[in-house]
Amino acid sequence: MDVAIVGASGYTGGELFRLLQGHSSAEVVAATSRKEEGRPVATVHPHLKGYTDLTFTNPAVEDIDADVAFLAVPHTAAMNYAGRLLEQGMKVVDLSADYRLPRGVYETVYGVTHTDYFEAPYGLPELHREEVKGKQFVSNPGCFPTGATLAAAPLASGARYVIYDSKTGVSGSGVNPSPTTHYPNVADGVMPYKLTGHRHLAEMEQELGRLGSKARCFFTPHLVPVNRGILTTAHIILDEPMTQEEVEARYRDFYKDEFFVRLQKPSLGAVRGSNFCDIWFEARDERVVVVSAIDNLVKGAAGQAIQNMNIICGFAENDGLMTPPCMP
Ligand SMILES: NC(=O)C1=CN([C@@H]2O[C@H](COP(=O)(O)OP(=O)(O)OC[C@H]3O[C@@H](n4cnc5c(N)ncnc54)[C@H](OP(=O)(O)O)[C@@H]3O)[C@@H](O)[C@H]2O)C=CC1
Ligand SMILES: CC(=O)N[C@@H](CCC(=O)OP(=O)(O)O)C(=O)O
Numbered sequence: 001m002d003v004a005i006v007g008a009s010g011y012t013g014g015e016l017f018r019l020l021q022g023h024s025s026a027e028v029v030a031a032t033s034r035k036e037e038g039r040p041v042a043t044v045h046p047h048l049k050g051y052t053d054l055t056f057t058n059p060a061v062e063d064i065d066a067d068v069a070f071l072a073v074p075h076t077a078a079m080n081y082a083g084r085l086l087e088q089g090m091k092v093v094d095l096s097a098d099y100r101l102p103r104g105v106y107e108t109v110y111g112v113t114h115t116d117y118f119e120a121p122y123g124l125p126e127l128h129r130e131e132v133k134g135k136q137f138v139s140n141p142g143c144f145p146t147g148a149t150l151a152a153a154p155l156a157s158g159a160r161y162v163i164y165d166s167k168t169g170v171s172g173s174g175v176n177p178s179p180t181t182h183y184p185n186v187a188d189g190v191m192p193y194k195l196t197g198h199r200h201l202a203e204m205e206q207e208l209g210r211l212g213s214k215a216r217c218f219f220t221p222h223l224v225p226v227n228r229g230i231l232t233t234a235h236i237i238l239d240e241p242m243t244q245e246e247v248e249a250r251y252r253d254f255y256k257d258e259f260f261v262r263l264q265k266p267s268l269g270a271v272r273g274s275n276f277c278d279i280w281f282e283a284r285d286e287r288v289v290v291v292s293a294i295d296n297l298v299k300g301a302a303g304q305a306i307q308n309m310n311i312i313c314g315f316a317e318n319d320g321l322m323t324p325p326c327m328p
Pocket of ligand 1: 008033035175
């Protein structure tokens with residue numbers, strides 16, 4: 001099965017390329033980039049040397065030819081590709097934010113006009129597998145909402161407040177350097193940002209609502225000096241107290257069939273490079289503190305996108321996603 005990666009010179013594009021080397025049926029036949037057109041993929045992604053002889057191309061949308069296309073481009077760029085690739089008969093998984101929210105919410109949160117809106121399934125398979133199955137297009141969730149929502153989902157219906165506090169690695173901001181990601185500004189520090197109004201809050205609220213929750217939701221991210229990973233601490237205030245045993249039974253039941261959710265004390269190292277989301281919790285009266293860990297580039301982006309491709313194409317859901325994490 002032929003795969004095109006649109007935006008293959010970026011971080012998630014590189015991760016798609018890396019992970020798809022382990023897929024039983026997918027072969028990357030096109031890797032697009034505007035700036036790197038004509039250069040070998042392995043010069044931009046040196047870790048892929050020996051795996052591919054492809055060079056980057058910069059084709060017009062109508063010249064992209066594959067069975068599946070991944071859109072690993074910024075929001076507002078993805079909407080220039082999605083509908084047109086679907087019309088050309090391709091299956092499409094979009095890693096950007098362009099189709100995660102209803103049009104009006106998207107336009108308010110992102111401050112842009114959507115020029116090619118259509119409704120799409122939200123590809124968090126652990127919650128929406130049945131909606132994703134058989135579709136031609138899937139919208140991949142944001143990195144923070146993935147770890148946060150999986151942490152809170154089993155308790156969502158009985159929650160009054162859900163407060164997410166996340167620590168993220170620097171690769172979450174993409175391949176282009178900025179003053180915020182400059183080494184001296186990141187090393188040896190922790191930087192809180194967008195204390196009350198991060199754009200991912202809308203996705204988090206949307207997902208709690210879909211779980212039947214009436215909880216008020218809050219979110220504060222922090223940048224920490226690691227390359228990969230998001231550790232989220234969810235403070236969940238319940239309507240009624242629960243014991244540790246009750247909470248554990250709830251989580252074990254909720255995730256009993258989920259290969260990519262592991263119930264164990266989370267650390268970034270234990271999920272690095274993998275599609276796992278590790279979750280653990282401690283209950284005290286009405287308050288349950290739940291911690292989750294994901295790799296933002298894998299379960300938070302490229303890995304989950306491949307999981308969604310596997311679902312829409314009818315492959316085993318963990319095809320291409322079985323390489324163990326690279327602890328430490
Ligand atoms: N990094 C992360 O942890 C996560 C990222 N995402 C989302 O995934 C998408 C990709 O992220 P990431 O890989 O980090 O981003 P990068 O900035 O690392 O890479 C973006 C890629 O898109 C290409 N690109 C940029 N602008 C355009 C454009 N207007 N038209 C076509 N191609 C363009 C770039 O190459 P060139 O400029 O040469 O064309 C590059 O290949 C984004 O929407 C991001 O928000 C989602 C979850 C997590
Ligand atoms: C460290 C860092 O800057 N992280 C980014 C993550 C957002 C992202 O990846 O964007 P989407 O998931 O919405 O596509 C941020 O906080 O904006």
